[in-house]
Amino acid sequence: MKKRxxxxxxxxxxxxxxxxxxxxxxxxxxxxAVIRYLKVSDTDIVEAYSISEDESRNKEEIIKxxxxxxxxxxxxxxxLIYCIDNQTxxxxxxxxxxxxxxxxxxxxxxxxxxxQFTMTDILYRRLITVNPSxxxxxxxxxxxxxxxxxxxxxxGVLLMEDLLKxxxxxxTVIPKELYITVFGTENLKAGQKGTLPKEIFSEExxxxxxxxxxxxxxxxxxxxxxxxxxxxxxxxGKMNYLESYSKTTLLDxxxxxxxxTDSNSAYSIDTDKAEQQLKECLEATDRQ
Numbered sequence: 001m002k003k004r005x006x007x008x009x010x011x012x013x014x015x016x017x018x019x020x021x022x023x024x025x026x027x028x029x030x031x032x033a034v035i036r037y038l039k040v041s042d043t044d045i046v047e048a049y050s051i052s053e054d055e056s057r058n059k060e061e062i063i064k065x066x067x068x069x070x071x072x073x074x075x076x077x078x079x080l081i082y083c084i085d086n087q088t089x090x091x092x093x094x095x096x097x098x099x100x101x102x103x104x105x106x107x108x109x110x111x112x113x114x115x116q117f118t119m120t121d122i123l124y125r126r127l128i129t130v131n132p133s134x135x136x137x138x139x140x141x142x143x144x145x146x147x148x149x150x151x152x153x154x155x156g157v158l159l160m161e162d163l164l165k166x167x168x169x170x171x172t173v174i175p176k177e178l179y180i181t182v183f184g185t186e187n188l189k190a191g192q193k194g195t196l197p198k199e200i201f202s203e204e205x206x207x208x209x210x211x212x213x214x215x216x217x218x219x220x221x222x223x224x225x226x227x228x229x230x231x232x233x234x235x236x237g238k239m240n241y242l243e244s245y246s247k248t249t250l251l252d253x254x255x256x257x258x259x260x261t262d263s264n265s266a267y268s269i270d271t272d273k274a275e276q277q278l279k280e281c282l283e284a285t286d287r288q
Contacts, residue, residue: 108253115139119159198256199255
């Protein structure tokens with residue numbers, strides 16, 4: 001009985017192996033037939049696999065390139081200004097400069113760096129492919145923690161466009177040492193509570209601007225200062241605004257705080273009020 005059972009087991013095992021070999025052979029023949037029909041060589045397949053691996057490894061670099069914002073010269077320019085502390089690498093201040101070239105009106109809107117908001121699902125899904133640790137609820141002061149130095153300002157533009165629902169024309173990064181010679185923080189009036197102070201031109205800078213009485217003087221100033229700035233708009237591109245700058249007076253320069261609510265830990269932008277505020281700036285509506 002034991003010998004018969006052993007023979008039965010061996011026959012079954014051999015049949016199983018035979019069936020597996022037949023299926024394997026059929027698979028190989030089918031593979032060869034398909035490859036021959038499509039005229040694809042084994043080398044091509046290996047190369048395709050290698051390319052796939054390279055694409056996977058370079059996914060972050062590809063996403064970074066997609067994140068780069070093309071600078072544009074617009075009739076109504078939206079320049080996102082970052083004040084950077086070079087010692088720490090942190091963003092110290094953020095301003096949105098809106099310049100209406102036709103009406104010669106210039107607005108500087110302070111956006112507190114402690115502004116916190118929830119990014120849209122579309123942007124969030126895009127950014128987590130760059131850094132999975134990026135939170136959907138983010139504070140503007142923290143963006144340097146999640147993106148490489150060479151691309152952080154581009155991603156800052158994407159975040160600001162998502163937050164403010166406007167298109168940014170270009171960005172400008174100003175080192176803190178230079179920024180404080182141009183801008184200062186207004187002094188709040190006694191009794192003003194729940195309001196953050198906005199950024200304004202310093203008195204020294206106002207005095208300096210009054211000396212720029214010609215297009216040539218403004219051009220010289222831009223040429224001198226531009227090497228100290230970082231921007232995705234070239235100096236040549238910036239010069240497109242030269243004539244409009246020369247015809248803009250300090251009386252037509254406005255300073256505002258983005259409308260919202262301040263708390264001890266964060267600033268929340270009021271979407272509806274901010275939208276109306278930006279509309280007034282973009283349309284160069286007269287404001288007090």
